[in-house]
Amino acid sequence: MAEKKTTEKKTTEKKTAKKKMAEKEAMGSRPDLEEATEKSMISEDLEKAEEAEHSFSKEQLLSSKRFKDRRDLVEALLDDGELYTVKAVEENIQHYMKGKVK
Secondary structure, X not given: OHHHXXXXXXXXXXXXXXXXXXXXXXXXXXXXXXXXXXXXXXXHHHHHHHHHOOOEEHHHHHOOOOOHHHHHHHHHHOOOOXXXXXXXXXXXXXXXXXXXXX
8 A cells, every 4th residue: 555655656746747847848948038028128228228318409519529520510410409319419420421422
């Protein structure tokens, strides 16, 4: 009788172990989901950081020390009455400078 209980216990343990392994495999087969979630969270953080970045008018940027040597480009590339981040202005200037000469 003791042997029967031991056999039943081993069978139950095997089933439990198989179930846990199946659960782990199911969890392990979802790295794409975890990676996508992580990328989404990083993307949201970047968006928040960009929103938190200060925006300046064309006039403020023209009078800044940062764009002292590129005032002519800032004047030509930016629109009056619009607000721009420093990063956006830098990218705008880089894009213009990489453009082809006609």
